[in-house]
Structures are given as structure tokens and as C-alpha cells.
Amino acid sequence: MFLLTIRKKFIRELTLIGVVLTALVAVVYHMFIPDRYFLWFPSIPIFFYLFGLFYIAMFSFYYRMGLEKLVMCYLSCKVLKFILSALVLIAYAFFIGHEVVAFMLTYVFFFFAFLIFETRFFLWFEMKLKNSKKVNNEKNTVHSTVSASVDGNNRNVDGAKC
Template sequence: MFLLTVKKKFVKELTVIGIILTALVAVVYHLFIPDRYFLWFPAIPIFFYLFGLFYIEMFAFNYRQGVQKIAMTYLVCKALKFILSAMVLIFYGFVIGHEVVAFMVTFIFFYFAFLIFETRFFLLFEAKLKLRQKRNDEKNTVHSDYAVTADGGSGCHDAGTGR
């Protein structure tokens, strides 16, 4: 249930930030620098949106495998995103070649905006996860079979045998 809630929140925030950034950059291009607009502009937010969906699915998968792997998942996803982004920039620069500087500046703007969003989300997720584990640990400690009784004993019925 916790994981489903986190995924829904991430996708909702990812969608909102994607729409806002896309609208903001499109307005800047159309109002201030219309001669620099390039036809591949919509591909940039789509790339980062799809990678965001991949990102949360990787977290969900590794969360089910074990919480210990989440930090590594974050690092692997960041490295993969960097490599794919570099490949997209190189491909666009050599194959398409139309308004390369505008494409690269826009791509880098989206890259850092989504990087900040994902890092913020990951840090908040980690904090909630640690708080949740702490509550579970406290709950297990309080309800343990070996809890200390009010008279300072160990809670064992037979003091001589420990049973």
C-alpha cells in the first residue's frame, strides 16, 4: 500500500512538473526567441517523462526486493540517465543538426530541473522510509516477548528455569 501511494504521488508530481516546465519553455520560445524554436522540442519533455516512469518502476521493483538496494538503484538510474542524455545530445548534434545550441540548452535545462525534482523526491522518500522503519522497530521492541515487567523482571514465569 505504501509503495502504491508513493508511485501515484511520484507520477502525479512528475506529470505536473513536466507540464509546467514544457509550457514555460514553450512560452519563452514563442514569445522571446521564436526564430530559435526547433521541431524536436516536444521530444525533450517526453524523454524525461518516460525516464521518470522508468525511474519509479525501478524503485518499486527494488523496494520489493529489499530496501537496502534503493540507494544503489538511485545511483544506477542517475548514471543511466546521464549516459542516455549524452547519447541523445550527440545524436541530435550529428544527425539532425538543426538549432543544436537551442536544443542543448533546452535539454540541459530540463535535465537539471528533473534532476532536482527526482533528488528531492528520493530524499523525502528515504526520510519517510527511515521513519517508517523506526516506528516498526519501536513497535517490535515495545511488543516483544522479552519485555521488562513493571517489577523489573524479565517477564519470565519461572525465575529459576527462565521459562
């Protein structure tokens, strides 16, 4: 249930940031620099949106495998995103070559915007996870080792006074 809630929140925020950034950049291109607009512009937000969906799917997979593997998931997804981004930029420059500078600047803008979003989101998730662990540990400590007796003396499980 917790993982499903996190996935829904991530996808909702990913969609919102994708739509807002796409609209913002499209308005800038059409209003201020229409001669620099390139036909491949819509592919950039689509790439980052699809990678965000891949990212949350990998996160869900690693979450089920164990919490200690989440850091590896973060790092491997960041490295994979960087490598794929470099390949996309190189492929665009070699094969398409139309408005290469505009494409690269737009791509880098989206790269850093989504990087900041993903990092912020997963830092928030880590804090929430640590807080829930802390609350669970406190509940286990309070309820399992020390119990209050009727006469007000605290006794541990063995019956010795604390």
C-alpha cells in the same frame, strides 16, 4: 500498499512538473525567442517523462527485491540517464543539427530540473522509510521485551525487574 501510494505520488508530481516546465519553456520560446524554437522541442519533456516512468518502475522492482538495493537503483538510474542524455545530445547534433545550441540548453535545463525533482522525491522517500522503520523498531522494542505488570513494576520477558 505503501509502494503503490509512493508510485502514484511520484507519477502525479512527475506529470505536474513536466507540464509546468514544458509550458514555461514553450512560453519563453514563443514570446521572447521565437526564432530559436526548434521542432524537436516536444521530444525533450517526453523523454524525461518516459524516463521518470522507467525510474519509478525500476525503483518498484528494487524495492521488492530488498531495501538494501535501493541505493544501487538510484545510482544506476542516474548513470543510465546521464549516458542516454549524452547520446541524445550527440545524435541530435550529428543527425539533425537544427538550432543545436538551443536544443542543448533546453535539454540541459530539463535534465537538471528533473534531476532535482527526482533527487528531492527519493530523499523524501528515504526519510519516510527510515521514520517508519524507527517507529516499527520502537513498537517492537516496547511491546516485545518490556511489559508493565499490574503492580506497576516493569519486568522483561524473563520476569526479572528492569
